[in-house]
Amino acid sequence: TKAPVTVTVTGAAGQIGYALLFRIASGQLIDAETPIKLRLLEIPQGLKAAEGTAMELDDCAFPLLESIDITDDARTAFEGTNVGLLVGARPRGKGMERGDLLEANGGIFKPQGEAINAGAADDVRVLVVGNPANTNALIAQAHAPDVPAERFTAMTRLDHNRALTQLAQKLGASVNDIRKLTIWGNHSATQYPDLFHAEVGGKIAAEQVEQSWLADEFIPTVAKRGAAIIEARGASSAASAANAAIDHVHTWVNGTPEGDWTSAAIPSDGSYGVPEGLISSFPVTAKDGKFEIVQGLEIDEFSRERIDASVAELVEERDTVRKLGLV
Ligand code: NAX
Numbered sequence: 001t002k003a004p005v006t007v008t009v010t011g012a013a014g015q016i017g018y019a020l021l022f023r024i025a026s027g028q029l030i031d032a033e034t035p036i037k038l039r040l041l042e043i044p045q046g047l048k049a050a051e052g053t054a055m056e057l058d059d060c061a062f063p064l065l066e067s068i069d070i071t072d073d074a075r076t077a078f079e080g081t082n083v084g085l086l087v088g089a090r091p092r093g094k095g096m097e098r099g100d101l102l103e104a105n106g107g108i109f110k111p112q113g114e115a116i117n118a119g120a121a122d123d124v125r126v127l128v129v130g131n132p133a134n135t136n137a138l139i140a141q142a143h144a145p146d147v148p149a150e151r152f153t154a155m156t157r158l159d160h161n162r163a164l165t166q167l168a169q170k171l172g173a174s175v176n177d178i179r180k181l182t183i184w185g186n187h188s189a190t191q192y193p194d195l196f197h198a199e200v201g202g203k204i205a206a207e208q209v210e211q212s213w214l215a216d217e218f219i220p221t222v223a224k225r226g227a228a229i230i231e232a233r234g235a236s237s238a239a240s241a242a243n244a245a246i247d248h249v250h251t252w253v254n255g256t257p258e259g260d261w262t263s264a265a266i267p268s269d270g271s272y273g274v275p276e277g278l279i280s281s282f283p284v285t286a287k288d289g290k291f292e293i294v295q296g297l298e299i300d301e302f303s304r305e306r307i308d309a310s311v312a313e314l315v316e317e318r319d320t321v322r323k324l325g326l327v
Pocket of ligand 1: 010011012013014015016017041042043045046087088089090091108128129130131132133155156158159187226236237238241
């Protein structure tokens with residue numbers, strides 16, 4: 001049998017946490033042979049609910065689940081962690097400015113970055129789900145100088161998966177027929193889902209749909225899907241967000257298939273004009289446990305404008321947290 005992997009989930013008592021933990025414990029995060037040690041981090045008010053979830057995890061008798069620890073102390077939560085899923089975050093309150101939101105989240109992601117730096121395993125991989133995810137990842141990374149920068153990532157896989165299904169439904173195709181779709185930029189309404197490199201049945205997706213559908217329906221539908229889910233469900237995306245987090249880590253560890261790529265927000269190396277160091281979504285492959293940005297794609301004017309707008313928003317967020325002394 002394989003060595004156990006320690007997985008820390010923050011915001012474990014939240015709705016994404018509830019959808020996520022059972023899938024991790026059942027062996028879907030890494031593979032079906034790797035035992036899992038779960039660490040649940042919550043704030044004090046969330047501890048009791050986290051204990052309830054842990055009771056249910058016990059009641060599943062998952063063969064791979066070795067242990068569950070619950071704590072409200074970040075240092076304890078990240079001691080020896082191999083995979084950190086940073087889900088708990090401060091939501092935007094009524095009348096809250098973006099600066100206030102970033103500052104409040106700094107109060108969460110700074111100490112968590114420090115705790116990861118102090119105690120996580122050498123191979124630690126971090127996925128930030130809690131919004132504003134890209135910039136929260138940047139804050140955590142800034143406080144973990146001993147951890148390689150590339151280990152801090154943020155989630156755009158839900159946007160990617162949303163885009164796959166919108167495109168498949170439009171063309172009456174299966175998601176299995178789609179390759180090389182990309183979400184660029186920020187996990188926000190400015191994100192850019194790119195069909196100019198995506199292929200459906202081996203042919204460029206953008207050439208199989210009307211330009212008006214692409215610009216006026218597809219892009220806004222994907223970008224505003226989170227709001228549409230809230231409108232319909234009366235609560236924000238939870239199971240689909242948990243599913244995307246599983247996909248992100250599973251791909252990171254196990255790799256992308258030959259001839260395809262996926263989307264993840266990872267630190268920029270300056271590719272495609274994205275300032276170095278920004279945690280921005282790119283087309284990525286994964287191999288030997290590492291994400292790499294797909295190089296050499298031609299970016300036309302339509303895409304350039306949209307990528308630049310989303311990246312500009314990330315630059316603005318970074319500048320705000322810089323002024324706050326958070327990065
Ligand atoms: P919930 O409000 O249901 O749960 C959040 C949990 O985090 C709560 O139990 C809370 O007690 C806990 N928490 C707060 N501060 C904490 C801290 N410092 N340490 C540990 N735990 C803490 O939210 P949920 O619906 O689960 O969503 C969680 C986050 O995911 C939100 O920030 C949300 O905006 C974000 N999302 C990100 C998505 C993405 O694609 N990147 C999509 C889904 C989701 O909207």
